[in-house]
Amino acid sequence: xxxxxxxxxxxxxxxxxxxxxxxxxxxxxxxxxxxxxxxxxxxxxxxxxxxxxxxxxxxxxxxxxxxxxxxxxxxxxxxxxxxxxxxxxxxxxxxxxxxxxxxxxxxxxxxxxxxxx
Amino acid sequence: xxxxxxxxxxxxxxxxxxxxxxxxxxxxxxxxxxxxxxxxxxxxxxxxxxxxxxxxxxxxxxxxxxxxxxxxxxxxxxxxxxxxxxxxxxxxxxxxxxxxxxxxxxxxxxxxxxx
Numbered sequence: 001x002x003x004x005x006x007x008x009x010x011x012x013x014x015x016x017x018x019x020x021x022x023x024x025x026x027x028x029x030x031x032x033x034x035x036x037x038x039x040x041x042x043x044x045x046x047x048x049x050x051x052x053x054x055x056x057x058x059x060x061x062x063x064x065x066x067x068x069x070x071x072x073x074x075x076x077x078x079x080x081x082x083x084x085x086x087x088x089x090x091x092x093x094x095x096x097x098x099x100x101x102x103x104x105x106x107x108x109x110x111x112x113x114x115x116x117x
Numbered sequence: 118x119x120x121x122x123x124x125x126x127x128x129x130x131x132x133x134x135x136x137x138x139x140x141x142x143x144x145x146x147x148x149x150x151x152x153x154x155x156x157x158x159x160x161x162x163x164x165x166x167x168x169x170x171x172x173x174x175x176x177x178x179x180x181x182x183x184x185x186x187x188x189x190x191x192x193x194x195x196x197x198x199x200x201x202x203x204x205x206x207x208x209x210x211x212x213x214x215x216x217x218x219x220x221x222x223x224x225x226x227x228x229x230x231x232x
Contacts, residue, residue: 004160033219040126042206042224043161058219090160105151106220108160 002026006091006109013081013116021076021112023091031094032074033058033106034066036087043090049074081116088113120144121209123223131231136194138226140207143188147209151220152181152192155204164205165192197230204228 004025013019025032033048035058045058049068063085065077074093078085092106122141130136140150148169153161167174167181167190174181180193194201204227208220 035222040224042123043208043220043222045219045221048219092160105163105166106153106161108162110160111158 004091004093004107004109006089006112008112009110010113011115013078013114015082015116017081017116018077018079019081019114020078021089021091021114022073023075023109024073025091025093025107026072027093027095027107028071029093029095029107030071032068033092033094034064034074034076035090035092036060037090037111038087046076046089078114081114083116086114086116118143119224120147121207121221121223123205123207123226125226126224127227127229129229129231130197132199133196136192136197136201136228136230138192138194138205138207138228140190140192140223141188142190142209144209144211144221145188146211147221149210149212150181150183150190151208151210152179153206153208153222154201155206155225161206194228197228199230199232202228202230 007022030051034046035043044060047066049055052071055066067075089112091109094106151166152164154164155161165176165179167183183190204225206225207223
């Protein structure tokens, strides 16, 4: 059971370089999310996609772009990396059924550790 | 402004005793609350949830209590086991508001269960 798969798991960038974090889920979920985790800051939402073809900003979107390529895949792009973007990035997905109290739970990938020098 | 607060960065308990992790929230629109557990180098995993129409939900050793008037919830783990040692995140969402189940997370509490 793959669940949510993120690549790469580790990346070191120089300031100003660009890169894309890839995420894919095999649970047929409509919603996908990108979070970042920083020490003492918890998990903060960068962008989310409620369904294929739609994306919306979260709490900390500056410096990032996203693409919902299809229902399975949601990528996060850093166009010009900055040291402040050094973080662990988590992709997540969720099913959405308003009448099912057990949905709405997020399923997370294992994380991508990014260092910007 | 932090809408979900976990004021204890860490908690240490003895194996077999009760662990109580606390969480406060400020947004009265939140109507669904979840706890996630995270081990090092892994993604968070869902633990237990509670809807605002309830005040208690149990799942094995884990119980979540919700006090809406105080905007407070707590996670009880009884008995605590060394394998429970992890970071616990409290999260909240506004499902009736059509927030697409976006979760707002607290900063987490590191639980250490000593053998």
